[in-house]
Amino acid sequence: MNADLLVDLDQYRANLAALRAYAPDALQMAVVKANAYGHGMVPMARAARQGGADWLGVATPAEALELRAAGDRGPLLCWLAVPGAPFAELVAADVEVTASGVDQLQAIAAAGDRPRVQLKVDTGLSRNGAFGPQWDELVAAAARLQEAGSIEVSGIWSHFASADDPDNPSNDHQESVFRAAVDQLASAGVDPGVRHLANSAAAVTRPSSHFDLVRMGIASYGIDPDPAVHVPEVRPVLTARTVLANVKRVPAGASVSYGWRWTADRETTLGLVPVGYGEGIHRTASNRAEVGFDGKRAPVRGTICMDQLVVDLGDRPARIGDPVTVFGPGDDGEPTAQDWADAAGTIAYEIVTRLAGRWSRTYRGER
Ligand SMILES: Cc1ncc(COP(=O)(O)O)c(C=O)c1O
Numbered sequence: 001m002n003a004d005l006l007v008d009l010d011q012y013r014a015n016l017a018a019l020r021a022y023a024p025d026a027l028q029m030a031v032v033k034a035n036a037y038g039h040g041m042v043p044m045a046r047a048a049r050q051g052g053a054d055w056l057g058v059a060t061p062a063e064a065l066e067l068r069a070a071g072d073r074g075p076l077l078c079w080l081a082v083p084g085a086p087f088a089e090l091v092a093a094d095v096e097v098t099a100s101g102v103d104q105l106q107a108i109a110a111a112g113d114r115p116r117v118q119l120k121v122d123t124g125l126s127r128n129g130a131f132g133p134q135w136d137e138l139v140a141a142a143a144r145l146q147e148a149g150s151i152e153v154s155g156i157w158s159h160f161a162s163a164d165d166p167d168n169p170s171n172d173h174q175e176s177v178f179r180a181a182v183d184q185l186a187s188a189g190v191d192p193g194v195r196h197l198a199n200s201a202a203a204v205t206r207p208s209s210h211f212d213l214v215r216m217g218i219a220s221y222g223i224d225p226d227p228a229v230h231v232p233e234v235r236p237v238l239t240a241r242t243v244l245a246n247v248k249r250v251p252a253g254a255s256v257s258y259g260w261r262w263t264a265d266r267e268t269t270l271g272l273v274p275v276g277y278g279e280g281i282h283r284t285a286s287n288r289a290e291v292g293f294d295g296k297r298a299p300v301r302g303t304i305c306m307d308q309l310v311v312d313l314g315d316r317p318a319r320i321g322d323p324v325t326v327f328g329p330g331d332d333g334e335p336t337a338q339d340w341a342d343a344a345g346t347i348a349y350e351i352v353t354r355l356a357g358r359w360s361r362t363y364r365g366e367r
Contacts, residue, residue, distance in 0.1 A: 003242040003275045003359050006328075007039050010365035011237045013051030015220050018233035020052070023203050026210040027194065029055035029077070031217035033063055038280070038355035039221060039238055042070045043363050048220075049074055050367055057215055061085050061095075068093040077118060077155075080128065087111035096154055100128045102141045109150040117142075118155035118193070119185070123177040124170060125161045135181060143188040155194040156185055160209075163201035164226035171202070175209055201225035222329070223337055223348045236336060238352060239328035240359070245308070246272035247318045256310050257302030262287055264301075269313040271298065273324050276305045280354035281326070282344035289343035292325035292334025293318070300343075327351070 020028055030048035035041050045056055045067050055075045058064050064078040065086070078090065079098040090097050091112030099105035100120045108117050119142055122129030130138040145151045158178050162168040178197050185192045195211040200219035202209045218225050222236035248270050255263045256270065273291060277283045286304045290297040291311050298311040311324070325334035337348040344351065 001241075001243065001360065003240075003279060005039070005355060005359045005361045006239040006241060006364060007043070007361060008237050008239075008364045009043065009047040009367075011222060011235055012039075012044065012047050012220065013365075015222050015234040015237065016048060016051040016053055016216065019200075019203065019216050019219055019231075021233070023198070023207070023210045023214045026196075026198075026203075027054040027213040029053065029057045029196070029213055029215045030220055031057045031199075031215050032067075033057065033059040033217075034353050037217065037221050037349065038352040040361050040363070041066065042072075043361075043366065045070070045072055047365075047367075053216075055213065061087075061090055061097075064090060064095040065093060068095065079118075079120065083107075087115075091115040098128075098157070099138065099142075101130055101134060102137050105138060105141050105145065105151070109145050114149055114152055116152045116154040118157055119153060121156060121158050121178065121181040123158040123174040123181070123197075125159050125174075127159070129158060135184075139185050139188050139190070142185070143190050146190055153185070153190050153193055155196065155213075156182055156192045157194075157196040160197065160199060160202055163199055163206065163209075164229055166201070166205040166229065171206060171209075175206075199225070200231075201229045204231050205229060218349055221352065223352065226347075227338065236329040238337075238355075239334075240275075240326040240355065241328070242273060242275055242324050242326065244271045244318060244320055244322045244324060245274040247313075247320050247322075248272075255302070257286075257305060259303055262302040264312075269315065269318055270301070271311045271313045271318055271322075271324070273309050273311055273326070274307065275326060275359075276307045276309055278306045278357040279359055280356040281309065282340065282346065282351070282354070284346070285340060285344035289340050290335050292328065292332060294322070295333045297333060297335060 030053035036044035059080040077096045088111040120129035122131035196213040198209040198214040203214040222234045283304045289300045330336045337351040340351045341348040
């Protein structure tokens, strides 16, 4: 093992089960886009189905088709298509696609025999979805195409801008815009189908936003959506682990890594950890992050490199090959993804999702 991501599928299923209690009357969608936030899309998708997730959600058509190619057959939504997207293939594979505008809706309608399609309304995030008059046009087009037997509207949905800040007034605003959009669709004679708005943070803090389905991403991986939105029932699923590739004793005055951005003020033991920004380790955490070593933390010293980083082990006994936990659940003194996020000046989502490059993945609890 050079560097390995240990992914605990039992914990993932347990997290999904625990999260169900927050929205017992809603369907649960497990969001597995972006390689399941770095955890590995196909094994996580399989575990999500085993854990009782009613739906899977991904961003891109390629992700949806990869799941189908891997044998996934359950309800699956994708939501980020560009012109030329393989709608015919998606429809034939029974993937529900999202229309964010009239042109897209027409392209979807032409892609199969009465395809099921969900409509996305932009309630204020100003990202994807139809906004204002575009939404009026999308509703009219959906009514026309459904009446003509060219599509079946199967859902309506939107996404919060600040669900991780539960008291932010934008949440009330977006929810009321969403309710009005649902009513507008129904008034146009279109059954809205499955209505959904909540991500993890909204699912745990805002029952009024649950509607028919909640989309669970970050919390299902056992990571709080934000330090201010703590979800005590879940635990991190992923442990990033490796071993020391080198160990050396250096005198006071020894400087470390590119740019000599750290210099030892006493004799100490340095450990070489064989992961770097090639593995998605944030370089901005240079001289700030810590790793877990022998039940305690050890600080990262100097600049994080492409393939490696250096940690300060002080006077602790250390040998080449000793285990290092870059981050994990925090049970054995190691930092968490949130600790790395704080050190790197980002969010924990990015710490796990960026994991890339030369990590292997080991799944515990595979069925
Ligand atoms: C449309 C959509 N829904 C749900 C999610 C899941 O969000 P979270 O990881 O905060 O639960 C995402 C992820 O960003 C998303 O883009």
